[in-house]
Structure formats: structure tokens, C-alpha cells
Amino acid sequence: MIVVKVGGGEGIDLDAVCSDAADVLKTGQKLIIVHGGSHETNLLSARLGKPPRFVRSSSGMESRYTDRETLDIFTMVYAGKINKYIVARLQCLGINALGLSGIDGGLFKGPRKPFVKIVEGDKVKVLRDDFTGRVEQVNVGLIRLLIAAGYTLVLTPPALSYEGEAINGDGDRGAAALAASLKAERLVILSNVPGLLKDVHDASTLISHVPRDEIDRYAEYAQGRMKKKLLGAREALGGGVSQVVIADGRTLRPISQALEGKGTVIY
Amino acid sequence: MIVVKVGGGEGIDLDAVCSDAADVLKTGQKLIIVHGGSHETNLLSARLGKPPRFVRSSSGMESRYTDRETLDIFTMVYAGKINKYIVARLQCLGINALGLSGIDGGLFKGPRKPFVKIVEGDKVKVLRDDFTGRVEQVNVGLIRLLIAAGYTLVLTPPALSYEGEAINGDGDRGAAALAASLKAERLVILSNVPGLLKDVHDASTLISHVPRDEIDRYAEYAQGRMKKKLLGAREALGGGVSQVVIADGRTLRPISQALEGKGTVIY
Numbered sequence: 001m002i003v004v005k006v007g008g009g010e011g012i013d014l015d016a017v018c019s020d021a022a023d024v025l026k027t028g029q030k031l032i033i034v035h036g037g038s039h040e041t042n043l044l045s046a047r048l049g050k051p052p053r054f055v056r057s058s059s060g061m062e063s064r065y066t067d068r069e070t071l072d073i074f075t076m077v078y079a080g081k082i083n084k085y086i087v088a089r090l091q092c093l094g095i096n097a098l099g100l101s102g103i104d105g106g107l108f109k110g111p112r113k114p115f116v117k118i119v120e121g122d123k124v125k126v127l128r129d130d131f132t133g134r135v136e137q138v139n140v141g142l143i144r145l146l147i148a149a150g151y152t153l154v155l156t157p158p159a160l161s162y163e164g165e166a167i168n169g170d171g172d173r174g175a176a177a178l179a180a181s182l183k184a185e186r187l188v189i190l191s192n193v194p195g196l197l198k199d200v201h202d203a204s205t206l207i208s209h210v211p212r213d214e215i216d217r218y219a220e221y222a223q224g225r226m227k228k229k230l231l232g233a234r235e236a237l238g239g240g241v242s243q244v245v246i247a248d249g250r251t252l253r254p255i256s257q258a259l260e261g262k263g264t265v266i267y
Numbered sequence: 268m269i270v271v272k273v274g275g276g277e278g279i280d281l282d283a284v285c286s287d288a289a290d291v292l293k294t295g296q297k298l299i300i301v302h303g304g305s306h307e308t309n310l311l312s313a314r315l316g317k318p319p320r321f322v323r324s325s326s327g328m329e330s331r332y333t334d335r336e337t338l339d340i341f342t343m344v345y346a347g348k349i350n351k352y353i354v355a356r357l358q359c360l361g362i363n364a365l366g367l368s369g370i371d372g373g374l375f376k377g378p379r380k381p382f383v384k385i386v387e388g389d390k391v392k393v394l395r396d397d398f399t400g401r402v403e404q405v406n407v408g409l410i411r412l413l414i415a416a417g418y419t420l421v422l423t424p425p426a427l428s429y430e431g432e433a434i435n436g437d438g439d440r441g442a443a444a445l446a447a448s449l450k451a452e453r454l455v456i457l458s459n460v461p462g463l464l465k466d467v468h469d470a471s472t473l474i475s476h477v478p479r480d481e482i483d484r485y486a487e488y489a490q491g492r493m494k495k496k497l498l499g500a501r502e503a504l505g506g507g508v509s510q511v512v513i514a515d516g517r518t519l520r521p522i523s524q525a526l527e528g529k530g531t532v533i534y
Contacts, residue, residue: 044343047315072348076311080347081339084425084433088370092431098372098409103355105365105418142365142416149412151372158351164359166351 001030001184004255005175005232007191008036008082009225012249017190018086020255022093025152031255032143032182034155034175035086037078038064045073055118055127062224063116063132066168071131071158074168075101078156086154098151100142102135102159103166107143108174110136112161133167135159135174138181172225176232180239187236188258189229190249195264196221196230210266212237233266243267268297268451271522272442272499274458275303275349276492279516284457285353287522289360292419298522299410299449301422301442302353304345305331312340322385322394329491330383330399333435338398338425341435342368345423353421365418367409369402369426370433374410375441377403379428400434402426402441405448439492443499447506454503455525456496457516462531463488463497477533479504500533510534 006017017033025031041064042052050073053065066074079101090097102108112133115126146153155178159169172189179187198205200223210218215234222230226246233244247263248254257263273284284300292298308331309319317340320332333341346368357364369375379400382393413420422445426436439456446454465472467490477485482501489497493513500511514530515521524530 075351076343076347078347079351080343080345084342084346084368084370087368088427088431088433091370091373091427096372098367100365100367100371101351101354103351103358104367105363106358142418145412145416149409151409160355160358164355166355 001032001182002186002188002259003032003034003175003179003182003184005172005187005189006033006035007189007249008038008040008171009192010039011192012190014082014086015089016252017249017254018089019093020253022090022095024255024259025095030147032153032155032178033086034171034178035082036171037082037156040082041074041077044077045070048073055116058117058119058124061227063170064168065127066131067129068131071166071168075158075166078158083154083156090152090154095152096150097154098146099154099156101156102169102174105139105142106160107139107155108135108157108159108169108177109139109162110134110159110169112163112165112167131165131167133159133161133169135169135177138178140181143182170228172228172232173235176236176239179236179241183240185242186259187233187241187244188255189232189244189246190254190258191225191229191246192250193226194248195246196226207264210264212267215266237266268299268449269453269455269526270299270301270442270446270449270451271455272439272457273300273302274456274516275305275307275438276459277306278459279457281349281353282356283519284516284521285356286360287520289357289362291522291526292362297414299420299422299445300353301438301445302349303438304349304423307349308341308344311344312337315340322383325384325386325391328494330437331435332394333398334396335398338433338435342425342433345425350421350423357419357421362419363417364421365413366421366423368423369436369441372406372409373427374406374422375402375424375426375436375444376429377401377426377436379430379432379434398432398434400426400428400436402436402444405445407448410449437495439495439499440502443503443506446503446508450507452509453526454500454508454511455522456499456511456513457521457525458492458496458513459517460493461515462513463493474531477531479534482533504533
């Protein structure tokens with residue numbers, strides 16, 4: 001089993017991802033797709049007169065400020081537009097795909113943060129209307145049931161809080177929790193960068209291999225969302241996944257290339 | 268098994284539907300919910316500068332003109348916002364709900380219309396970019412698999428065309444096809460009217476009982492979307508469902524009241 005996280009950043013070609021996924025699936029390899037939708041959410045938010053707002057925690061992690069209205073927009077894009085686009089595309093390619101969000105059947109569950117401390121300039125603020133949280137539990141029984149029945153799963157945030165609310169849980173870390181729960185051989189994280197770069201502006205500085213016990217040392221090169229990908233990689237490896245590949249989702253055969261070792265391989 | 272179609276018209280109180288559904292489920296009665304999202308789709312379309320357009324076929328049926336962009340909006344609202352709202356609400360009430368669209372696992376399948384003939388004034392026009400179709404097949408195996416595992420299903424259009432495209436398939440007739448495939452005892456169709464009225468402007472003219480073989484005679488009272496509900500009712504009864512109730516979805520206990528016989532009972 002391979003878990004493929006498809007990022008939602010600008011430049012990811014979902015049609016290429018789907019046709020490559022179909023090719024890989026037809027070799028008999030089992031895949032689960034987990035996807036994001038960040039860029040499309042930004043676009044829809046802006047069109048609806050609710051420009052996206054990103055906040056930075058005191059530990060330096062950036063995340064989307066997700067109030068009730070943003071949660072609706074987020075859910076429409078992730079669980080509606082993108083999830084069903086991928087499912088229909090795969091169905092069209094002869095793959096019996098089935099899409100679920102993290103709230104369906106309590107697929108991805110975890111605590112909603114009671115408040116979020118953010119840093120703005122030199123001030124610390126507390127947000128209490130932010131629907132974000134962390135994925136702690138994966139409904140592995142549901143996943144195994146559907147895989148055994150022949151379905152290819154396409155999964156997406158939002159996750160479900162323990163109180164039964166939809167929450168914006170990070171997709172990279174959700175995919176990592178999933179890969180760990182399933183004891184997947186590999187987790188492939190596709191985004192709109194070639195992998196972990198020493199210099200974020202220079203693709204030729206790609207770091208091709210990172211031994212697991214040196215993640216912390218390499219983390220100093222991570223900017224923005226790459227920090228969460230490394231955190232996800234560490235969590236997946238800690239949970240029993242053999243290998244994580246952070247690779248470019250903008251190529252024609254992004255999954256195949258990642259499986260061939262292109263990108264940053266963490267082992 | 269009872270199939271409950273929850274209309275997407277203005278005035279339907281989804282919170283009341285969910286809490287009533289939870290109460291009914293806790294008595295041991297099995298329910299499947301199929302929902303619409305018409306009003307919310309109109310609102311989002313208008314906000315996005317793409318006002319909804321309804322077209323009338325030569326047989327007098329009105330339907331949403333669903334070009335590619337409208338299909339995206341439709342999918343975001345139906346499979347994203349409303350489906351996940353209902354699922355989260357039920358989860359919050361202790362029901363292990365799971366939402367699927369008709370494209371997931373080929374749940375609702377049928378032919379996309381190659382073109383749609385519409386009447387505008389005294390002119391007949393042909394639309395070729397309309398993603399609409401009819402539900403002919405229901406993946407009963409998938410439904411039974413998930414019900415047997417303890418999940419309460421929340422289903423929604425779009426459906427999947429035989430060519431693997433998402434299509435706007437009518438929700439009432441989809442629910443009827445589902446009820447027939449499952450040999451459900453009853454199909455409850457909730458909308459924002461009390462049932463079939465002799466005079467659409469006067470709720471006191473409710474027709475409380477319609478024998479199955481007199482549907483055609485009563486169909487003359489049906490206006491707008493009520494025509495599709497009667498068509499759905501006829502299809503469900505023809506497929507082996509014992510009773511169809513067309514009832515008001517705007518009350519506090521809409522499912523319970525319909526099961527008690529409030530509304531138009533077709534048998």
C-alpha cells in the first residue's frame with residue numbers, strides 16, 4: 001500500500017496525477033490518494049469577497065485562519081469540487097474511485113484546538129473562532145472494508161473533531177497518520193516544489209536523501225509548508241512507514257517518478 | 268428501510284431534519300438520506316456572478332441548465348457544503364453518518380443526455396453543453412456493505428455518466444431509483460410545500476391520499492418540481508416500494524410526521 005498526498009498548491013496538474021495514478025493502479029499496486037485544495041480555496045475565498053488569511057503560530061507554523069464561513073468555503077472546495085473532480089477523472093479512466101472526507105464515518109478524528117495563539121508582528125493574539133485541529137485517529141476499519149471491496153479511495157480534509165464538528169486538519173499530517181495506521185510501505189507527498197531544497201529559490205539544490213534520524217538537522221532548510229511535510233514525514237516513519245518521498249507534483253508522471261526516487265527520499 | 272429525500276428548496280431546516288433523523292434512527296428504524304441543494308446553489312451561483320438559469324423541456328419539465336461552471340458550483344454545494352453539513356450534524360448527534368455523491372463508487376449511474384431540447388417562448392433550442400442525465404443504476408452492493416458495517420448513508424447528486432462524467436441527475440428520481448433498488452418500505456420526499464396541493468397557493472387544499480393507479484389524474488395539480496416528485500413516486504411504487512409520502516420539510520419533526528401520514532400519501 002502506498003499513500004499519495006497530492007498537494008493543493010498552484011501548478012499541480014490533477015489530470016496528470018489521475019492518469020499516472022490509473023497507470024500505477026493497473027500494475028496491481030494499491031494506492032490511496034489524499035488531496036489538498038489550498039490554492040482553489042484561496043481563489044474561491046477571494047471571489048466571494050472573503051480573502052484568505054494565514055496566521056503564524058508561536059512555533060513558526062503557518063496555517064489558514066478557518067472561521068465558520070471559511071470552513072464552508074474550504075469544505076466546498078476540498079470535499080466538493082476537488083474530491084469529486086479526482087473521483088470522476090479516475091472513474092473515467094476505469095478506476096472505481098470513491099471519495100470521502102475526514103468527517104465521513106469519522107475517518108479522520110482528532111481534537112479541535114480550543115484556541116489558537118498567533119503572532120502578528122511583535123504581538124501575540126488568541127483566536128477562538130478557528131475551526132482547526134489535529135488528526136489523532138484514523139478509521140482503518142472503514143478503509144480496509146472499502147479497499148477489500150475493490151474501491152480506490154480518494155480522501156480529503158476536513159476532519160471531524162471529537163465534538164462532531166468539521167475541522168481543518170492539516171492534510172500532510174493527516175496523510176502521515178493514515179500511512180502509519182495502515183502500515184503503508186511508502187508515503188509520497190506531492191507538491192509544487194521538487195522536494196526539500198537547500199535554497200528554496202534554486203531547484204538544483206534539491207536534497208535527494210535524508211536519513212530519518214537527521215530530519216531535524218535538515219529541517220533548518222524547510223520554509224513555509226515544507227515544515228509540515230517534514231513533520232508529517234517524521235510522524236509517518238515513526239509510525240512504521242518505511243519510506244517517505246517528497247516530490248514534484250507538476251510533472252507528467254508525478255507518482256511514478258516519486259516511486260522511482262525522484263525528489264527527497266526520507267528513509 | 269426508509270429512504271428520505273430532503274429537498275434543497277428555501278425554508279428546509281436541516282438541523283431539524285438531522286435531529287429528527289437521529290431520533291428515528293435511535294428507535295432502530297433504518298434510514299438513508301438523499302438530499303438536494305437547489306436554493307444554496309442558486310445563492311452561490313449569484314454570488315459568483317453566474318446567476319442560475321432554468322430551462323423548460325418540451326414536455327414541460329423544468330431543470331437547471333448545468334454547463335461546466337455550473338456543474339462545479341453544483342458539486343461544491345451538494346457534495347461539499349450540504350452533504351458534509353448533514354454528516355457532521357448527525358455525527359454530533361451520535362449517528363455514524365457517511366456521505367457519498369452519486370459518482371463515488373458509481374453509486375448513481377446513468378446516461379448523460381447528448382443534448383437537451385428546450386422551449387423558450389415559441390422557439391425550440393438545442394443545448395449541447397448541459398451536464399444532465401438520468402439515474403438508471405444504483406450500486407446496491409456498496410450501500411449494503413456500508414449499512415451492514417453500521418454507517419448511516421447521506422447521499423447526493425451529482426451522478427456518474429456511463430462515460431465517467433459528473434452529471435446533474437434529478438435528486439427525487441435518484442431517490443426513487445434507490446428506494447426501488449433497495450425494495451425500501453417507504454420513500455419520504457420532504458420539500459418546502461406541505462404535499463400535493465389542489466391549489467398551489469392554498470395549503471388547506473392538501474391532497475392527503477393518492478391511490479397509485481390515479482397518479483396520472485392527480486398529476487394535473489402538480490406545478491414545477493412537484494411533477495418530478497410524482498414521477499419519482501410512480502417509479503418508486505413501480506419498483507416495489509409500498510408507500511411514498513410527499514411531506515413538509517419545514518417542520519420540527521419532518522420525518523416523524525411524514526411517517527405518521529402527514530402530507531400526501533401515495534400507496
